Amino acid sequence: MMKKELRIFDDPKHVKRFLLVFYGCLLALLCIDPFIHKHGEFPWEDAPEFFAAYGFVSCVLLIFVARILRRLVKRDENYYDKRT
Amino acid sequence: MNTIPLITGFPAALLFIGGAVLVPALKGKIKSAFLLGLPALAFFVLLCTPDGSYGSFPVLNHELTLVKIDALSRVFGFIFCIVTLLGMMFAAGIGDDLQYCSALAYGGGALGVTFAGDVFSLYIFWEIMAVASTFLILARKTDASQTAAVRYILVHIVGGLCLLAGIILYVDRTGATAFGFIGLDGVDSYLIFLGIAVNAAIPPLHPWLSDAYPEATVPGAVFLSAFTTKSAVYLMARMFPGTELLIWLGAVMTAIPIFYAVLENDIRRVLAYSLINQVGFMMCGIGIGTALAINGTVSHAFCHILYKALLFMAAGSVLHVTGKIRCTDLGGLYRTMPLTCLFCIVGAASISAFPLFSGFVSKSMIISAAAHHKLVIVWLMLQFASAGVFHHAGIKVPFFMFFGHDSGIRAQEPPRNMLWAMGITAFICMFLGIYPYPLYAVLPYPVDYIPYTGAHVVGQLQLLMFGALAFCLLILSGYYPAEMRAINLDTDWFYRTLSSRFYRASASALNRLNRSCEAILVQAFTAKLTRWAEDGTARLLIIAMQPVWKAMQVPETRQAQHSSRMVLLIRNSAVPVGISVAGAALLLSALYYLH
Numbered sequence: 001m002m003k004k005e006l007r008i009f010d011d012p013k014h015v016k017r018f019l020l021v022f023y024g025c026l027l028a029l030l031c032i033d034p035f036i037h038k039h040g041e042f043p044w045e046d047a048p049e050f051f052a053a054y055g056f057v058s059c060v061l062l063i064f065v066a067r068i069l070r071r072l073v074k075r076d077e078n079y080y081d082k083r084t
Numbered sequence: 085m086n087t088i089p090l091i092t093g094f095p096a097a098l099l100f101i102g103g104a105v106l107v108p109a110l111k112g113k114i115k116s117a118f119l120l121g122l123p124a125l126a127f128f129v130l131l132c133t134p135d136g137s138y139g140s141f142p143v144l145n146h147e148l149t150l151v152k153i154d155a156l157s158r159v160f161g162f163i164f165c166i167v168t169l170l171g172m173m174f175a176a177g178i179g180d181d182l183q184y185c186s187a188l189a190y191g192g193g194a195l196g197v198t199f200a201g202d203v204f205s206l207y208i209f210w211e212i213m214a215v216a217s218t219f220l221i222l223a224r225k226t227d228a229s230q231t232a233a234v235r236y237i238l239v240h241i242v243g244g245l246c247l248l249a250g251i252i253l254y255v256d257r258t259g260a261t262a263f264g265f266i267g268l269d270g271v272d273s274y275l276i277f278l279g280i281a282v283n284a285a286i287p288p289l290h291p292w293l294s295d296a297y298p299e300a301t302v303p304g305a306v307f308l309s310a311f312t313t314k315s316a317v318y319l320m321a322r323m324f325p326g327t328e329l330l331i332w333l334g335a336v337m338t339a340i341p342i343f344y345a346v347l348e349n350d351i352r353r354v355l356a357y358s359l360i361n362q363v364g365f366m367m368c369g370i371g372i373g374t375a376l377a378i379n380g381t382v383s384h385a386f387c388h389i390l391y392k393a394l395l396f397m398a399a400g401s402v403l404h405v406t407g408k409i410r411c412t413d414l415g416g417l418y419r420t421m422p423l424t425c426l427f428c429i430v431g432a433a434s435i436s437a438f439p440l441f442s443g444f445v446s447k448s449m450i451i452s453a454a455a456h457h458k459l460v461i462v463w464l465m466l467q468f469a470s471a472g473v474f475h476h477a478g479i480k481v482p483f484f485m486f487f488g489h490d491s492g493i494r495a496q497e498p499p500r501n502m503l504w505a506m507g508i509t510a511f512i513c514m515f516l517g518i519y520p521y522p523l524y525a526v527l528p529y530p531v532d533y534i535p536y537t538g539a540h541v542v543g544q545l546q547l548l549m550f551g552a553l554a555f556c557l558l559i560l561s562g563y564y565p566a567e568m569r570a571i572n573l574d575t576d577w578f579y580r581t582l583s584s585r586f587y588r589a590s591a592s593a594l595n596r597l598n599r600s601c602e603a604i605l606v607q608a609f610t611a612k613l614t615r616w617a618e619d620g621t622a623r624l625l626i627i628a629m630q631p632v633w634k635a636m637q638v639p640e641t642r643q644a645q646h647s648s649r650m651v652l653l654i655r656n657s658a659v660p661v662g663i664s665v666a667g668a669a670l671l672l673s674a675l676y677y678l679h
Contacts, residue, residue, distance in 0.1 A: 005419040005494070009487060019556070026553060029546050038539045041455035042463070045543070051467075055547035058471040059554035066346040067565055073573040074347070080571075080580055 093138025095150040095199065096126040096161065097209060100192030104185040119172040119184060126195070127165035130158065137201050146261045149201025155528040156382065160198045160318045162526065163386045164191060167310040167393055174397050174505035175303035186219035187307045194311035198318055202261035203251040210247060214240035217312060220304030221296050229299040235580070236296035239282065247279025266323040277324060284316035285360050286333050286367060287340055291576030293360060294344070298352035302400035305352055309359055309392045317366045317385050326373025334371055335462045337364030338469035345476035347565055347572050349410045351399045351485060355392070358435065358477040361469060362388050368466065369450040372457055375529035380449025383523055387442035387516060391434035394509040395481065398428035401498040401506070402485055408493070411567035416490035421497050425486040427506040434513040436478035436548055437470060442513045444544065445520035445535045452533070471551040478548070479555050484567065620663035622651040
């Protein structure tokens with residue numbers, strides 16, 4: 001017996017709409033930022049859109065470093081089996 | 085609370101470990117009820133027991149205390165009972181007594197460590213935990229799990245021995261078995277610190293975790309994710325709060341594993357790395373050591389146990405129904421497993437500390453404590469790690485399992501008990517995120533902290549959502565490291581390859597030594613000695629007889645006959661003279677004459 005399948009993301013239109021909503025949220029977050037009363041411990045916390053920039057840069061940096069790391073540490077799946 | 089004097093202060097550890105013994109004798113629904121009832125009972129007992137020490141008894145001039153409850157141990161006791169209950173609900177359908185018994189004994193060990201009032205009972209429960217948890221890995225019954233379990237137990241034996249050595253020196257130095265704040269001061273404290281650090285998976289002592297947990301059974305990983313590291317967090321918070329070294333170790337611990345998590349192919353190994361990263365936040369909080377930081381650490385441990393259990397349940401469910409767990413083999417499962425997918429997303433949102441989910445109300449306390457202390461670099465590292473967590477545990481785990489490319493797998497939802505366990509855990513994660521005050525009420529220090537301020541909510545949302553944007557753009561551009569069937573070397577390389585090299589080197593060196601010893605001692609020397617012992621008397625006699633025969637002019641052939649007869653007689657003990665007796669007789673006569 002096959003239950004019914006969800007196929008909502010099979011349609012590229014839905015994926016596009018999902019991404020649009022996502023970008024909309026990002027824009028809303030950027031727009032709302034100047035109106036928030038801030039009281040950060042560090043001066044840069046109060047800078048406009050600091051966390052957005054930091055989040056984006058962090059993740060790009062993460063992937064950048066991870067790609068370098070992969071070159072250093074990647075091995076075949078049975079690397080240890082072969083040695084023992 | 086004295087209305088229930090019988091159960092007040094009863095050691096939860098004994099309840100669990102005693103219960104584990106009974107499990108194989110029970111059957112069917114009674115067994116399920118027993119497995120769920122036991123943690124519920126332990127929770128109730130803890131609820132009824134006021135702070136204080138219970139069940140002390142003297143052993144060999146030392147006072148042992150099985151139950152010592154205060155605010156700090158109580159929170160950990162609560163969460164260990166809750167996660168055992170949820171884990172048992174999740175495991176109810178598997179019908180494997182080995183896993184039930186070891187999970188109960190393991191939970192009992194963790195509760196024993198949490199409530200131990202002295203260092204000796206602490207050590208005993210610590211080792212029970214190590215042994216019982218190993219069986220949750222062995223029970224998977226694959227080659228990979230057997231070898232991983234052996235490595236796991238070896239690492240924990242080494243850690244346990246460090247702890248034991250530290251404990252012995254500590255008792256010797258202070259003369260007390262009770263413990264509280266120890267602090268890094270003297271060899272004993274460093275050894276204890278090292279022993280706990282192994283269980284807390286502080287880098288570079290962490291790879292046992294990412295090595296062994298993904299090889300455990302489906303429910304086994306749920307229990308493993310809860311007890312070992314968090315009982316170590318408890319002990320660190322008890323013994324080493326405010327140790328500056330922990331701030332830095334913690335900060336490094338949050339950052340390093342996320343790079344590995346991004347590259348890793350096995351979903352449960354991704355979760356294992358993110359577990360290390362989360363414990364890093366806790367270590368950092370313990371290192372800062374202020375009331376806010378300790379509250380943050382304890383509440384984060386509480387929330388973390390729940391959402392990490394939820395994530396391991398979701399990944400375990402996928403493994404259970406599809407038999408696959410690698411990113412490369414999975415994808416598109418939301419079509420037929422929407423509920424599991426939903427629960428996984430709740431777990432992912434909680435670990436990422438999304439507002440309204442449990443991670444948000446706990447992790448933010450630790451980061452705020454770092455900010456209050458003006459720890460600039462640490463604060464930046466923790467924020468970086470927060471964005472990174474969302475990247476791998478928050479997006480990667482659900483994305484590669486339930487969305488991403490269509491793997492063609494159309495597996496159905498897991499059994500109902502698994503769904504219920506995930507559902508309830510997901511509910512608690514959201515409940516604590518929306519209404520954290522019941523949790524705040526049981527924290528060790530009074531809580532004066534408001535998680536939901538405008539700046540904080542918007543800041544955190546920006547951090548996460550723009551991290552997600554980076555993920556989105558990198559995936560679409562193809563720069564994101566592709567999923568691939570590969571492993572990534574970690575510090576376990578040292579003991580996994582060096583140990584086999586050491587084994588081979590010692591094998592060749594020691595076997596050579598063995599062979600030469602055999603050649604010299606066994607083959608040459610001993611053989612000569614036995615021959616001498618056997619025929620020595622006869623030969624001596626023959627030598628002694630030579631002049632006599634010569635004087636009597638006995639022919640050569642007769643001489644040879646006499647000689648061989650003599651050798652034969654003595655060899656067969658027809659003449660009761662052994663070389664040792666002859667030697668003794670000679671020695672005695674020599675002594676007699678010399679006297």
